[in-house]
Amino acid sequence: MGPRQRGQSNNNSDTCAEFRIKYVGAIEKLKLSEGKGLEGPLDLINYIDVAQQDGKLPFVPLEEEFIMGVSKYGIKVSTSDQYDVLHRHALYLIIRMVCYDDGLGAGKSLLALKTTDASNEEYSLWVYQCNSLEQAQAICKVLSTAFDSVLTSEKS
16 A cells, blocks of 8 residues: 555644545635635635625536645645646645535535735635535544644644
8 A cells, every 4th residue: 555544644744635526616816905804704605605696606616526635735626637736725825714515405515715825915715615514524624633733843
C-alpha cells in the first residue's frame, strides 16, 4: 500500500482526505467593503442565497464530479481523474467555511468557503455541493483539524 494507508492517519500530518463533490460556482474578487458583512456563517448563507436568486450563482452544480482533497496545506479541487486542478485554496487564505442543507429538498448540502487573496484586498466565495450533510460536515471537520494542527505547529 502506498501513502494512502487507511487507519494509519492519526500521526501522519501529510494525510490528504479526499471527497467527491460537485462545483456550484464562485463569486470572485469581492471588494473588502462588500465582504465586510460576511463575517458569520449565516451572513455567508444569506449572501449565497441572494446571489442564487439574482442569477449570480447557479442553484444546481455542474454534472461533473470533482475530487476535493483536504490537507494541512489547504484544499485542492481536481477532476475525478485528478489530471486537472480546478481550484487551490491555501489554508492560510481560507477565512471561513460553512456547510448547510441547500434547502432544495434532495438532501444535498452546500459547502461554502470564504477566501482572501495574499494581500488581503479581496474576498472570494466558493460554493461546492456535497452528497449529504454528513459529507459536508466531514469536510469541515477535516479542515478544522488542519487549521488546528497548523496553529499548534506554529506555536511549538
